[in-house]
Amino acid sequence: MSAQPRLLQVLNVLSVFLLVAAAAMVFVYAPIERVMGAVQKVFYFHVATAWVGMIGFIIAAAVAVIYLVTKDLKWDTINVAAVEISLVFFFIAIVLGSIWARPAWGTWWTWEPRLTTAAILEMIYLAYLLLRQGIEDPERRARFGAVYTIVGGLSVPLTFVSIRLFRTIHPVIIGAGGSEKMNMTGEMVATMLVNIAVFSVIFVTLFWHRIRLGQFAEKVEQLKLKLTH
Amino acid sequence: MSTDLSSLDSSDPNIRYSASPSVPSSVAYFRAVFAVAWKDLSAELRSRELLSAMLVFSVLVLLIFYFALELDVKARMDITAGALWVTFAFAGTLGLNRSMAIEKDRGCLDGLLLAPVDRSAIYFGKTISNLAFMLVVEAIVLPLYSVMYNVNLFHPGLLGVTLLGSVGYAAVGTLLAAMSVQSRTRDVLLPILLFPVIIPVLVAAVKSSSGFLTGAEMVEITPWVNILLVYDVIFIAVAFMVFDFVVEE
Numbered sequence: 001m002s003a004q005p006r007l008l009q010v011l012n013v014l015s016v017f018l019l020v021a022a023a024a025m026v027f028v029y030a031p032i033e034r035v036m037g038a039v040q041k042v043f044y045f046h047v048a049t050a051w052v053g054m055i056g057f058i059i060a061a062a063v064a065v066i067y068l069v070t071k072d073l074k075w076d077t078i079n080v081a082a083v084e085i086s087l088v089f090f091f092i093a094i095v096l097g098s099i100w101a102r103p104a105w106g107t108w109w110t111w112e113p114r115l116t117t118a119a120i121l122e123m124i125y126l127a128y129l130l131l132r133q134g135i136e137d138p139e140r141r142a143r144f145g146a147v148y149t150i151v152g153g154l155s156v157p158l159t160f161v162s163i164r165l166f167r168t169i170h171p172v173i174i175g176a177g178g179s180e181k182m183n184m185t186g187e188m189v190a191t192m193l194v195n196i197a198v199f200s201v202i203f204v205t206l207f208w209h210r211i212r213l214g215q216f217a218e219k220v221e222q223l224k225l226k227l228t229h
Numbered sequence: 230m231s232t233d234l235s236s237l238d239s240s241d242p243n244i245r246y247s248a249s250p251s252v253p254s255s256v257a258y259f260r261a262v263f264a265v266a267w268k269d270l271s272a273e274l275r276s277r278e279l280l281s282a283m284l285v286f287s288v289l290v291l292l293i294f295y296f297a298l299e300l301d302v303k304a305r306m307d308i309t310a311g312a313l314w315v316t317f318a319f320a321g322t323l324g325l326n327r328s329m330a331i332e333k334d335r336g337c338l339d340g341l342l343l344a345p346v347d348r349s350a351i352y353f354g355k356t357i358s359n360l361a362f363m364l365v366v367e368a369i370v371l372p373l374y375s376v377m378y379n380v381n382l383f384h385p386g387l388l389g390v391t392l393l394g395s396v397g398y399a400a401v402g403t404l405l406a407a408m409s410v411q412s413r414t415r416d417v418l419l420p421i422l423l424f425p426v427i428i429p430v431l432v433a434a435v436k437s438s439s440g441f442l443t444g445a446e447m448v449e450i451t452p453w454v455n456i457l458l459v460y461d462v463i464f465i466a467v468a469f470m471v472f473d474f475v476v477e478e
Contacts, residue, residue: 068471068474120425120428127421127422131408131422133413134412136413147474148408151401151464154467155426158463161429162432162453162456165436
């Protein structure tokens, strides 16, 4: 087993440090929102995790196309890594959103387009993992995974459009809070941008680790095959 | 029986459909699509196992809806479109699973793949036969629903929407069924794969159907029909491009 590259070791430390710094910025530097109070602080993490989920989603779709063109299994490893990280971060974003929505909109869950689309995206990712689980041949698993990522990736924007249309024709029950823009001070915007940057670094670190894990898993599989033959 | 491809090419077994000198390639392509679809339909005409299962299942779903939702006169108007599309979606997975499982179980898929035709012709043939099964079920369920719940469903717009929705459903469903049938969990997997990506079709079909049923303005219905059209076009194109990867061995 190869040791972690120097840059990855640096990223490990940096990620932890930055996460602490970002949290400190959220709790100390950013002012308390006048209407919503302290709970508004969850918003910074919510935006940042949703951002990371979005990046993972885009990478997964792009890498799926590359895999189908090149047929190089390393792209499949990257594909799974992106999907898994995106799955986790979208989940965190949904939970954080719920925590914020409860006091802000008066409910844990609303059928708001972004929220609903995120939930459906989670279901697509879970289906993707179930599909992979059911196929032993790594090459076929990679092909099916890539095809499903593409089909899912194309349906998500359409889902978003159709749900938004659904909402505009139906009146929103929970008042107009949904898409109303928040008035943010300069400190708030700065905190949000810093959080997005920090979580991007964390994403890179995790992504790298997950890809390495995938490579090790492949190696183990090959060694097992050697032993049995 | 379902791999009887000799009818494809009885005159000369050496003719490659893609590069036949006597027949233009586009004609040969459509002939291959038609042959695949026809073999499914004629097999079904003889056994009738798929359609009968889908039909009985649909009727049972309609009965369950009656008891589960207490469809009184007022509720009927609001949820008719939803109940219909849930029925079609569930019955559709039965049909898709079965039509692909038949190919896989008896080694027929390998036979089909050996046929000297473009792989996408197999996809379109299977999609057309799956679509035909869905349309037959719908053609029986719609009047049945009208009678059982005393709602008039014979609206040209509604029928058009049903067709558009079924096209999208069959296009994506055939592609995903071809994948799920090759996995270990098989028929359990198909609805899990299919339902999250078919949501735009379901939303748009339900909204436009109920729009037609309640006599809404065309301005309100058009965006939904547009979504259906866009979805159909995008996913038929995508499936056409990626089907090769799904059956490639």
